[in-house]
Amino acid sequence: MAKAFASILTASVTALSLFLGACQSPASGGHGPAGYDYASPVPESEPVGDEWFDDSCIIGHSLMEGFEGFAKVKANIHYFTSTGLSAAGTLGYKKFDLPDGGTGTLEQGLSQREFGKVYIMLGVNEISISSNSYKENMGEIIDTVRNIQGEDVPIYLMNLTPTTRNKSSSGPFNKENVTRLNAALLEVAQDKECFYLDLYSCFADSEGYLPSEKSTDGVHVTAGQYQVMADYLKRHTVQ
Numbered sequence: 084m085a086k087a088f089a090s091i092l093t094a095s096v097t098a099l100s101l102f103l104g105a106c107q108s109p110a111s112g113g114h115g116p117a118g119y120d121y122a123s124p125v126p127e128s129e130p131v132g133d134e135w136f137d138d139s140c141i142i143g144h145s146l147m148e149g150f151e152g153f154a155k156v157k158a159n160i161h162y163f164t165s166t167g168l169s170a171a172g173t174l175g176y177k178k179f180d181l182p183d184g185g186t187g188t189l190e191q192g193l194s195q196r197e198f199g200k201v202y203i204m205l206g207v208n209e210i211s212i213s214s215n216s217y218k219e220n221m222g223e224i225i226d227t228v229r230n231i232q233g234e235d236v237p238i239y240l241m242n243l244t245p246t247t248r249n250k251s252s253s254g255p256f257n258k259e260n261v262t263r264l265n266a267a268l269l270e271v272a273q274d275k276e277c278f279y280l281d282l283y284s285c286f287a288d289s290e291g292y293l294p295s296e297k298s299t300d301g302v303h304v305t306a307g308q309y310q311v312m313a314d315y316l317k318r319h320t321v322q
Contacts, residue, residue, distance in 0.1 A: 114237065114276035115321055122273045124281035125239070125319040133158045135320065138199030142189065142224070144168040146244065146303060147204050153309035161196065163189055170205040170220035171212070174227060189224075193231040201228055202316075204241040204282075206264045207302060211255045214267040221271045237321065238277040242268050244286050245293040250301025258291050278321050285315045 115121070136158035141147050145166040150156075163179045178186050182196040203224065206217060225238060242265040251257040265283055272279040286304065288294050293301070297308050304312070 114235065115278065119276075119321070121276050121279070122269065123279070124269075124284075125278050125321060127318050128320060128322075130314070130317045131320055132317070135317065136160050136200075138197075139202060140193075140196075140198045141202045141204070142173065142228075143202075143204035143241075144208055146207070149303060149306070150309050150312060153306040154313040155310055156313050161192070161198070163192055167208050168205065169209040169212075170217060170224060171209055173205065173220075173224055190227060190231060193228060198232055198236065200237045200239065201232065202239045202241060202280075206243045206268065207256075210243075210260045210264070212264075214263060217264055218267050218271050218274075221268065222275060225271070225275045225277060238275070239280055239316075240268055240272050240277045241280045242283050244282050244304065245288075245291060247295045247298050247301040248290075248292045249295065250298075251292060256302055262291070280316065280319055282312065282315065285311070 133156050136156055137160075139158070140161040140163060141150070142163045143150075144164065145168075147162065147164045148166060151160070151162050151164065161180075161182055165176060165178065168176065173189060175188075177188050179189055179192050181187050181192040203221075205221065205224070209217065209220075212220075221240070228238060229236060243261045245258065245261060246256045261283065269279055271277065286293055286297065286308070293304070295301075297304055299305055
């Protein structure tokens with residue numbers, strides 16, 4: 084009789100535990116706060132200090148090389164960058180500076196140091212690529228980062244900055260292509276639960292162009308504008 088009662092009691096406790104577990108809110112996946120809206124750019128918040136970037140890495144092209152040289156952020160950031168780098172070519176690139184002092188692939192570098200946050204800016208060097216291909220390439224990079232750094236690592240996707248009116252009217256580096264890839268990147272952010280940073284709006288004038296006096300060649304910003312970029316990043320974080 085006692086054994087039968089104990090069995091019934093155990094079954095009841097198990098059923099109650101399962102019921103309570105089912106009633107709890109689902110986890111956010113570890114990528115951000117519960118209920119965070121990945122379909123929108125990161126909202127403005129209280130600015131953080133340079134130390135925010137101490138445990139971060141940046142993956143990107145020449146604009147991120149400019150950031151390293153001119154943003155004046157005093158932090159222990161590791162840069163996986165190269166002039167001309169594209170999303171399509173990132174995982175195959177073998178000459179990144181690695182945390183151990185050597186050179187190699189992104190996968191090798193990510194395996195050598197644990198990062199608290201990852202920033203990615205890619206797209207300008209494949210401006211005419213299809214939106215679907217761009218999304219696939221960015222998705223592969225994000226998956227690679229999380230496979231090595233862990234599913235919980237926060238990833239910030241920086242969208243394409245605007246080009247000048249003259250640059251936009253003379254070839255593929257036009258406002259239409261920039262906004263098209265930025266829309267695709269926002270879809271990636273929503274699908275992969277990454278934080279979307281709207282640098283386009285940070286630099287665009289009222290008509291969606293980069294003011295000519297803020298650019299060196301119609302695509303890249305002048306040295307002083309990298310401090311503007313740094314200030315934007317410090318005011319758009321997800322705690």
